[in-house]
Amino acid sequence: MTATLNERKKQILKAVVVNYIVTAEPVGSRTVSRSHRMDLSSATIRNEMADLEDLGYLIQPHTSAGRIPTQLGYRYYVDNLMDLDDLSSDDELVISSSLSVEKMREIEQIINNSARVLSSATNQTSLIMGPQFQKSAFHHLRILPLDEKRSLVVLITDTGFIKNKVIEMQQQLSQHELQQVVNYLNQKLYGLTIDQVTTSLINELKRDLFRRLEILEQAFILLEESLKEEKQIRVFLGGTTNILNQPEFKDVDKIRRMLNLFEQEPLLFKILEDTSSEDDIVVKIGAENEHEDIHECTLITGTYKIHDKTSGTVGVLGPTRMDYSHVISVMRRMVNYLNQSLGS
Amino acid sequence: MTATLNERKKQILKAVVVNYIVTAEPVGSRTVSRSHRMDLSSATIRNEMADLEDLGYLIQPHTSAGRIPTQLGYRYYVDNLMDLDDLSSDDELVISSSLSVEKMREIEQIINNSARVLSSATNQTSLIMGPQFQKSAFHHLRILPLDEKRSLVVLITDTGFIKNKVIEMQQQLSQHELQQVVNYLNQKLYGLTIDQVTTSLINELKRDLFRRLEILEQAFILLEESLKEEKQIRVFLGGTTNILNQPEFKDVDKIRRMLNLFEQEPLLFKILEDTSSEDDIVVKIGAENEHEDIHECTLITGTYKIHDKTSGTVGVLGPTRMDYSHVISVMRRMVNYLNQSLGS
DNA sequence: TTTAGCACTCCAAGCTTAAGAGTGCTAAAG
DNA sequence: CTTTAGCACTCTTAAGCTTGGAGTGCTAAA
Structure with a gap:
């Protein structure tokens, strides 16, 4: 399936995903043709986008709206199209300064603090599974x-x-x-x-x-x-209110379901555990997650180690429309930090 | 001011408060005349209600709507009109069984569990301040x-x-x-x-x-x-999602402000601390609370003791339209329980 | 003092309309 | 064969309008 996309389609798909991540609005052909240095008319883009829709990467919320990425579209983007984000010096600063201000001694403190930092650097909700005693x-x-x-x-x-x-x-x-x-x-x-x-x-x-x-x-x-x-292992949460800033959660009912989920530690544990046992960072998009309540969410996880033993999982949870490259970069840094400060 | 209310006005005020607590809808004169065994026509009630509005106990959301209690109205109700609630055997059962199922040894466990029970018995959010070490x-x-x-x-x-x-x-x-x-x-x-x-x-x-x-x-x-x-004393929360069930919090923005508040332990601590130093149960209605974000809420608190020393505060937070008598009863029971199980 | 009756007000819900964004298709141009 | 311009069409959203119902205040009679 991957092979079927020519270069131009890739560019267009990427443009749609990137644009949609920022604006949260369906992306129209005209927007793509203008903004992304593509020397093609909107009509041409339209044709390509229709193809991409047939292939399952994009979808229209209704006829005569722009397109938004499907779960498959995000998946393709993450696997093949995404540019890795160099953390801006701002972010860099925020993260490293808030992590190193105080020497923290207790594991619980370190993790709690990390959850806070992670959520504020990503504007999403963060979950950190404590070390597996x-x-x-x-x-x-x-x-x-x-x-x-x-x-x-x-x-x-x-x-x-x-x-x-x-x-x-x-x-x-x-x-x-x-x-x-x-x-x-x-x-x-x-x-x-x-x-x-x-x-x-x-x-x-x-x-x-x-x-x-x-x-x-x-x-x-x-x-x-x-x-x-x-x-029972503890799961530390950070920034649970961040989901309220996402336009996809403007519905009180969805909010309730999410917050309810957050109150149930065993469930969170299960969700995090499902992803682990990988070495690097794992991205689970939409229905790739087991738990039904987060079928409209993406969970990005990494694992940290204590004394070279795989030990716990760090996660960021947000809507599928998520700034993947940024979150992944922040996550990398976070896992490094945890490895260092818990390792000794 | 108290003296100015004759018996009939009291009955009507009480009827409005009780009704509004249940329905969350403005209460009309007809409703009062029919439902509360009052052998008065709606017109009479109307006159009385107009008086109560002048006195500041009731207010109309708009002309030609029923009345709802003001903060002052609730205050009067709590101080003078409220029937104390006998806990129904259902509640009784829920509370005592969930508290005594397991012998809990750790203070933190006891308190955490209490927060959960308290919130589910009241359908509100509960806050418990840990013992003041x-x-x-x-x-x-x-x-x-x-x-x-x-x-x-x-x-x-x-x-x-x-x-x-x-x-x-x-x-x-x-x-x-x-x-x-x-x-x-x-x-x-x-x-x-x-x-x-x-x-x-x-x-x-x-x-x-x-x-x-x-x-x-x-x-x-x-x-x-x-x-x-x-x-820094820890504050334990229970049932934070319960506020989402209240119709007064159907606005995402209000929800955000409340949840944000819940994430800030020092603030919660301050809010609880403001009420303490009383021996019995304290009811703070609306703007009687210092903190601005809970000016539309009522906070009901009690204090528990360890070894006869005043030690921590238990609170229930919800909209001013709250089932005061029920919450107060549950709170009584809770304080008793904590006194017993932490006292030894 | 209480009540019946009536005109009046206001909200909420449903409906209509207009503007705007974006599409798909066709036919012409490269 | 690919690309593009043009146009008719669709659908959403917001605003304005209409209507029914709930509830009031006032007046006059009991």
Whole structure:
């Protein structure tokens, strides 16, 4: 199908897409013939555009309107026609300055901030999936008694994650008893990924441990709880109100559906996850996305790494009429930034 | 002003408010005369309504439309006319079941969940201000070394808050050295509220400590950081999309302004803070709110306590046309619940 | 003091109209 | 064979107009 487009058709398709991205209005033949250095009359362009419509790249909202790109048209544009955007020094400035103003230490902070920057640099909504804690390997566990009843459990992974949780224990445990349990667990769990530390494994260990010292129901509950809580990965959003600026969302009902979607973290997670496992940047246009509520949207995603492990996904979501080249450039930069600042 | 309303006017005002809350349409004299057991003709009602308009309790959107309550009208209704709502067993069920399904341990979880429940029980947007950590008193500090470079700092307050933070230290400190610092700090800071632990106090301690043992720049940075981070209180939102269901927000521009507001935590904090310091439930109608963007909204707030200290604020935000009695009832229940589950 | 009746006002919804943008087709020109 | 000019036609959008209904205020009678 790609082969069937001659140079002139490509130029015209590109002109329509570029123009439509900017104006959000159907593009007429006259506009194309005048504005894009094409030494052809509008009539000729009209003929070509009619062809492009037959081929499925363009569509008319109604007879006697200009054309707008179809999903296929965008796809062709992204794959074959798009010029990559050099970030303007303005954007460059905005991005790098807002990212580096403060040294941020906490992962959550970094990601939250990134989401904000990404959305404001693209004028779209951004989604960032937090690091996938589950893929990290268990390194060791420590327990710090706080007072008679409470202890702080600290879980450390090979990628440098540190999760901690306060737990309460009905039964008092001596420092020594605690230490025994902790040592046992460290020995058994070392090197497993968090995913692999299943409830059944924990139950097994529990049985095992009961045989030897018969105290520690509570110590296990804590472990189970710490893990369970981390099962659901957090998705950070930025600029959710940006979609309201897009003319394609002037309908309250569409807005509601989108915002509703944004409130459902598991769904967002699924949407992002569907795209991942690629190395570079992925562009999913319209119905290429699984989820029905974003069939009129484009999702552009990239993945970042922590310690060379694929770790999380960054996404920008907006209407299919999106400034692809710009968003892709910003995304590149963002992924780089995350790789750097989370990598260490 | 209150005294000037005779019984009949009160009944009519009440009827208009109640009706308008349900229908969101201007209420005509005929509607009032028929529906609310008033044995008066519409003409009589008309006269009374004209009076109520002169007094500032009602207003006509245009000549020859029914009346709708003014801000003053709502105020009078809330202060003098409102029947308190017995929660229907349905609501009762929804609320108590969704709150008690799981034992939640983390404060953040409890609050987040509460926000969700509150918004769905009221069909409005809910805001909950997290506990004001700053008002708690410092109890003690502990440090748990994790590996050569990192330590976990744990801060415990008298109200049972436990904050922890991982810090990195360039310089290695021996367990002994660390312990010395920690002991010193615990002694000096004990009993102060977190608010009182200012940067200047820290600097003072720092100087003091330097004189005796000259190591611990890092140890202080950590303390400063832990505290700074907690300065901004988190506001939890629930049901932000509920405002989209209200007919008064069918305008995209209004929606944008509201959602924008919701994205700015410091503003929300300020809005909630303005209402607090009361013991019971506070109703702020329309322009009674400071912030201009919610001049067409009503904010109903309550405060909850942890360990008998006033601790945070719960709010429901919606258009001035709001089911006051229902929201207030739900709010009561919510505050009770929070007092119970955070109190221990 | 209350009520019935009536003229009047105003909005909302539907319809009509005119302007403008853009097309498809045809026939002529290159 | 390709390109272009010209023209009739289509469709949308905005503005103006019409109409029905809801609700009022006023007056006069009960």
